[in-house]
Amino acid sequence: LAKTTQPISMDSYEGQEVNITCSHNNIATNDYITWYQQFPSQGPRFIIQGYKTKVTNEVASLFIPADRKSSTLSLPRVSLSDTAVYYCLVGGGYNKLIFGAGTRLAVHP
Amino acid sequence: DSGVTQTPKHLITATGQRVTLRCSPRSGDLSVYWYQQSLDQGLQFLIQYYNGEERAKGNILERFSAQQFPDLHSELNLSSLELGDSALYFCASSAATLNTEAFFGQGTRLTVV
Numbered sequence: 001l002a003k004t005t006q007p008i009s010m011d012s013y014e015g016q017e018v019n020i021t022c023s024h025n026n027i028a029t030n031d032y033i034t035w036y037q038q039f040p041s042q043g044p045r046f047i048i049q050g051y052k053t054k055v056t057n058e059v060a061s062l063f064i065p066a067d068r069k070s071s072t073l074s075l076p077r078v079s080l081s082d083t084a085v086y087y088c089l090v091g092g093g094y095n096k097l098i099f100g101a102g103t104r105l106a107v108h109p
Numbered sequence: 110d111s112g113v114t115q116t117p118k119h120l121i122t123a124t125g126q127r128v129t130l131r132c133s134p135r136s137g138d139l140s141v142y143w144y145q146q147s148l149d150q151g152l153q154f155l156i157q158y159y160n161g162e163e164r165a166k167g168n169i170l171e172r173f174s175a176q177q178f179p180d181l182h183s184e185l186n187l188s189s190l191e192l193g194d195s196a197l198y199f200c201a202s203s204a205a206t207l208n209t210e211a212f213f214g215q216g217t218r219l220t221v222v
Contacts, residue, residue, distance in 0.1 A: 041218075046211065
């Protein structure tokens with residue numbers, strides 16, 4: 001499984017766009033990139049998944065450059081309720097869903 | 110609601126005891142994963158089952174065991190409990206196809222006293 005590196009923490013303010021970058025230099029050809037969000041004492045929640053280029057859904061966008069060695073989760077116009085831990089996972093097939101330390105995002109008024 | 114049901118929600122037990130945590134996956138999901146999350150810690154992958162068979166094993170202690178039954182529900186058995194086993198235990202499920210999203214239950218909070 002490809003190892004991932006992401007910032008330990010980030011701070012933002014309400015209404016701003018937040019970009020969280022994840023490095024995964026050893027990503028394999030058949031690996032997908034998946035992001036999860038976790039609130040305290042709750043199970044993680046799937047946000048978005050992609051393989052290459054750009055993916056957008058109703059809550060976020062995922063940007064993946066051509067070499068796929070990194071990815072950026074973009075959260076538009078964050079609110080206080082976006083304060084959570086965000087995890088970047090890389091894997092393929094029936095993977096083990098290994099979670100790293102994640103990025104603690106704090107959104108301030 | 111993720112569709113994954115974990116019971117019980119809370120469990121308080123004494124050291125040395127044995128407990129069983131139960132997980133019902135989403136309808137149709139064949140894969141079940143178990144995780145342990147201690148206070149302010151990350152999610153530690155324990156074990157994965159696919160259609161009744163063990164698929165992958167993580168940092169699961171020998172005192173812990175799990176199984177997935179023919180109806181696809183899964184149980185995590187924790188024995189000879191220690192204070193350090195106090196944690197949130199999450200179950201997740203995913204469909205059989207590749208690279209699908211996983212859905213997590215609300216967890217079972219285990220407190221060992």
